[in-house]
Amino acid sequence: MPKVIAQGKTFECEVGANLRRVLLGNDIALYNGKARLINCRGLGSCGTCAVMIDGEVSSPNWRDRGRRSLPPHVPERPLRLACQTRVLGEITVTKYDQFWGQGQNIIW
Structure with missing residues (x-):
């Protein structure tokens, strides 16, 4: 079973x-x-569950890519929507500040 940090x-x-x-x-x-x-x-429409993930997860689906292509997110930043992501191996998850988690300061 994969470990999540x-x-x-x-x-x-x-x-x-x-x-x-x-x-x-x-x-x-x-x-x-x-x-x-x-x-x-968990529908993938709001974008507030955006996190940075280091490790093996599913590829971004159309909901994840679509929502992260709209402000305040930017598609160039490698955030993922937790609600649209499947854990495939060991991962470390980082959450950033601001309402949608799109900030630059790490919260955890």
């Missing part, structure tokens, strides 16, 4: 598990500020 915690998940569900299920604060209340609940 996020917010100073290490835990395991099944291969192919949805990253958003894995993070929330392990009490990881995935959303910044009011995005905890106002998000698309």
Whole structure:
């Protein structure tokens, strides 16, 4: 089972598990500020679950690429939407500041 490192915690998940569900299920604060209340609940339309991932995950799907191509995100930055990402191997997840997680300062 792949290991996931996020917010100073290490835990395991099944291969192919949805990253958003894995993070929330392990009490990881995935959303910044009011995005905890106002998000698309995993549909891939809001972009507030954007994270940086180091490790083996699924390729970006059309929802992930499409939402990250719209402001305030920029497609050149290698963020991913946790709700549209499957864990395939060991990963380290980093969350940035600002409402959509598009900032430059690391939160965790």
